[in-house]
Amino acid sequence: MMLFQNYFNDLGEHRLLHFIEVPGQDPLTKIEKKEEKNMTEEKKTEQKEKDESPDALLKHAKGQALERQQRAERMRMEFDDTNKETDDKAKRLAHIDTDMNAAKDATVVGMLGPDAHTKPDAPQPTVESVAVNAKAESKAETAENEVERKDQIAAESPDAGRGNTAARQVA
Amino acid sequence: MQNQQNLQNPARPVIPTGQELYDSLMGHIEPDLTTESLKMLEQKYAGETPEQTAVRKQRYDLAFERYDQAYADYVETLHAQAHRYRRQSFVQAEVENREQEGGILNSLHQAMFPSA
Known part of the structure; x- marks a missing residue:
């Protein structure tokens, strides 16, 4: 293993040693790691002290x-x-x-x-009252027509008036 | 009777300001952490050892946790209060309206049936 390591060292390929991973046998890597570790710990301690x-x-x-x-x-x-x-x-x-x-x-x-507040309600028309009113109106109308007709006949024929008078005289 | 009075005058929930609420809750948990005490904390613990500071820190962390819990409970209570206030306000509006409507209906009834 030492030969292998020396072979690389002689060629100057130190970086390759990181890939070989031989802990404790490479002084260069070991030193670097230690320094990093120490720095991190110091920082952490400082930070912790600061926080507290x-x-x-x-x-x-x-x-x-x-x-x-x-x-x-x-x-x-x-x-x-x-x-x-x-x-x-x-x-x-x-x-x-x-x-x-x-x-x-x-x-x-x-x-x-x-007028809801002042006047009483008007009586509602029933069927009977409507029928009675209609009959009365019809009778009045018939009587009026009859009178008009008689007046018309009397005006048109004056003899009829005279005849009536003669008939009354005979009677 | 009390219910009726509450129904007539629903009280609007009074909510303290942020600082008032914080001081009120924290005052019962850790008096060191109230707004006024925080201003004098540096003087109060001037000659403190790091160990004592660590213990104090733990105490404060616990106090903030307890405050958060108390705050959550308070917010829950406020939600309930707001809900009750809402319900009472609407019921109150309804009751007032019914009273007004009842008065109008009475006057109408009296106008329509004066002898009754």
């Missing part, structure tokens, strides 16, 4: 508090809007009902007529 410092904690707490306050404020506004909408709908409902009442009143007043 009182300042960071205070900043974190303030941020969290502010976020929650803003969320509560948004919620309040949403509920305010919902309640306002409820108020508007209730008002609209009352208006609709009032309009409906006005329409109903107008209909009732229209049906009863303008």
Whole structure:
């Protein structure tokens, strides 16, 4: 294995050693990895110390508090809007009902007529009363026609008048 | 009687501002984290060791979790309140309308049948 490694080293192909993966036998790779590892750990430690410092904690707490306050404020506004909408709908409902009442009143007043409050209801005509009225009208009309006819005959022939007088004298 | 009174005057739910609500809930959970206390937190824990800070951090994290839970419960209550307010408002409008309608019908009835 050493021969194999030296062969590559002699050729200057150090990078190929990364692919061969012989841990602990390549000083160059080992050193690099160690340095990287050390740097990451240092950074992590620093970050951890930073995160756990009182300042960071205070900043974190303030941020969290502010976020929650803003969320509560948004919620309040949403509920305010919902309640306002409820108020508007209730008002609209009352208006609709009032309009409906006005329409109903107008209909009732229209049906009863303008004198509904001052005059009693007129008697409704029945079938019998209509028939009696029709018969009376017919009789009156016949009598009128008869009188007219007699007057007409008398006007057209004056002899008929005289004949009547003679007949009365004979009698 | 109380129900009737509530029916007559449905009270609109009062919702506190974001800061008021936060302070109100957090005041019961972790007084250190209320808006006013946060301003003085630096002075209060000036000579604190890192271990103490870590413990405090854990305490605060737990407090925020508990706050979130309390906040969710409160929002649920608000939803119920808003729903009740909506129902009461509509019922109230209906009752007022019925009263008005009843008055009109009475006057009409009296006009039509004065002797009755």
